[in-house]
Amino acid sequence: MKFSKVPEATIRRLSRYSRCLEQLQAKGEKVVSSAQLATKCAVNAAQVRKDLAYFGEFGIRGVGYYVSELLFDIKRILGSDKEWRMAIVGMGNLGSALFSYKDFLKQNYKIVAAFDIDPHRIIGRVSEKLGKPVEILHSDTLREVVRERNIEIGIITTPANQAQKVADQLVEADVRGILNFAPAQIEVPEGYIVKNVFFTTVLDNLAYLLSV
Amino acid sequence: MKFSKVPEATIRRLSRYSRCLEQLQAKGEKVVSSAQLATKCAVNAAQVRKDLAYFGEFGIRGVGYYVSELLFDIKRILGSDKEWRMAIVGMGNLGSALFSYKDFLKQNYKIVAAFDIDPHRIIGRVSEKLGKPVEILHSDTLREVVRERNIEIGIITTPANQAQKVADQLVEADVRGILNFAPAQIEVPEGYIVKNVFFTTVLDNLAYLLSV
DNA sequence: GGATGTGAAGTCGTTCACAGCT
DNA sequence: AGCTGTGAACGACTTCACATCC
Numbered sequence: 173m174k175f176s177k178v179p180e181a182t183i184r185r186l187s188r189y190s191r192c193l194e195q196l197q198a199k200g201e202k203v204v205s206s207a208q209l210a211t212k213c214a215v216n217a218a219q220v221r222k223d224l225a226y227f228g229e230f231g232i233r234g235v236g237y238y239v240s241e242l243l244f245d246i247k248r249i250l251g252s253d254k255e256w257r258m259a260i261v262g263m264g265n266l267g268s269a270l271f272s273y274k275d276f277l278k279q280n281y282k283i284v285a286a287f288d289i290d291p292h293r294i295i296g297r298v299s300e301k302l303g304k305p306v307e308i309l310h311s312d313t314l315r316e317v318v319r320e321r322n323i324e325i326g327i328i329t330t331p332a333n334q335a336q337k338v339a340d341q342l343v344e345a346d347v348r349g350i351l352n353f354a355p356a357q358i359e360v361p362e363g364y365i366v367k368n369v370f371f372t373t374v375l376d377n378l379a380y381l382l383s384v
Numbered sequence: 385m386k387f388s389k390v391p392e393a394t395i396r397r398l399s400r401y402s403r404c405l406e407q408l409q410a411k412g413e414k415v416v417s418s419a420q421l422a423t424k425c426a427v428n429a430a431q432v433r434k435d436l437a438y439f440g441e442f443g444i445r446g447v448g449y450y451v452s453e454l455l456f457d458i459k460r461i462l463g464s465d466k467e468w469r470m471a472i473v474g475m476g477n478l479g480s481a482l483f484s485y486k487d488f489l490k491q492n493y494k495i496v497a498a499f500d501i502d503p504h505r506i507i508g509r510v511s512e513k514l515g516k517p518v519e520i521l522h523s524d525t526l527r528e529v530v531r532e533r534n535i536e537i538g539i540i541t542t543p544a545n546q547a548q549k550v551a552d553q554l555v556e557a558d559v560r561g562i563l564n565f566a567p568a569q570i571e572v573p574e575g576y577i578v579k580n581v582f583f584t585t586v587l588d589n590l591a592y593l594l595s596v
Numbered sequence: 597g598g599a600t601g602t603g604a605a606g607t608c609g610t611t612c613a614c615a616g617c618t
Numbered sequence: 619a620g621c622t623g624t625g626a627a628c629g630a631c632t633t634c635a636c637a638t639c640c
Contacts, residue, residue: 191568270481381561381577
């Protein structure tokens with residue numbers, strides 16, 4: 173399917189195009205040119221075409237791209253046409269917020285399990301927070317639950333000092349994809365993938381730009 | 385010294401070096417070489433030196449860098465030596481989670497105000513969630529509160545369709561830095577800065593890599 | 597001796613410009 | 619005529635390699 177290695181930036185932009193195309197589709201637009209899409213996404217028009225060219229030919233010369241076709245194709249490329257089943261590990265403030273984060277649901281990302289090292293202590297509190305009873309499992313059961321529920325992505329929302337341990341458990345349970353919110357560098361074996369979401373790095377960036 | 389434009393990637397790495405140096409400092413290490421720091425941060429040693437070279441000379445040839453000095457300097461460069469006062473707009477699940485996110489406190493980022501369009505409806509619920517009474521202000525008061533409390537950074541945690549409106553209000557209140565969690569592209573005038581934190585983009589990225 | 601700081605080389609991503617298709 | 623797809627030019631970031639200094 174894919175050959176030349178695709179820049180990560182391209183994948184990020186594909187995600188952005190996808191959001192924009194959804195808006196266009198909602199507005200009832202049928203066709204869009206690379207120039208229009210580029211303007212909407214604040215990128216260069218040639219960039220749009222190059223990004224798509226990594227994966228095939230999706231447009232019609234002299235016309236542009238059919239909005240819903242292109243959206244469909246991009247989702248297929250990103251793998252966001254399929255449903256991804258995820259587990260959250262660490263049900264503190266951030267974990268429980270993500271647990272009921274609506275924008276995960278819109279996309280095909282489903283959280284199908286929540287773990288903590290001390291479910292008993294927090295299960296009542298979290299259920300109250302979220303206004304509904306929540307099942308929180310002990311981290312010890314991770315491996316079997318992952319298998320039972322076909323979990324492919326693990327989300328780490330523990331404190332930084334536990335992140336590596338949790339990552340090890342996820343790897344052990346053969347969860348190949350990890351989304352890490354804990355501000356800590358994580359090591360995983362070849363074949364496993366970690367993506368970080370570091371708020372504070374972004375904040376540092378912002379602070380820097382405000383200081384210059 | 386601080387003239388050539390610095391790549392954003394460099395600033396992101398500086399943030400990472402800073403985290404690693406804190407760990408080294410905690411361990412009582414006095415001196416570190418670019419090679420050691422590079423290994424710890426999973427980057428190239430020359431990269432470390434080049435990144436620092438944008439801002440001056442911090443090392444001693446034949447020796448390395450003094451950990452606490454370098455940490456101090458990097459924090460000064462990033463502007464994270466000073467205290468940054470922030471406001472959150474949108475006190476849903478994510479907003480209230482960030483409100484009590486402990487890693488903000490460690491760094492010099494302080495959330496000093498929380499806004500919502502309907503504080504009355506949610507103030508009780510959020511206070512319960514967080515286990516302490518929380519002051520949530522009506523978005524209408526944003527401008528004056530920003531002035532009174534010297535707020536320099538605004539965090540947007542509203543639904544996507546309200547993000548631009550909130551950004552406009554922040555700009556209107558002269559908040560120059562915006563950290564946007566709503567999955568929407570935001571426009572601000574010259575001189576204002578937006579940084580996005582899009583979980584779902586990162587998830588799309590992860591899903592892509594798992595699909596390849 | 598050993599590690600930094602840095603010009604030069606190399607790699608990667610972006611933009612240009614136009615041929616080619618509808 | 620208009621817009622895509624793409625080789626070529628460009629620019630930016632990373633890595634190498636070594637002169638420089640402690």
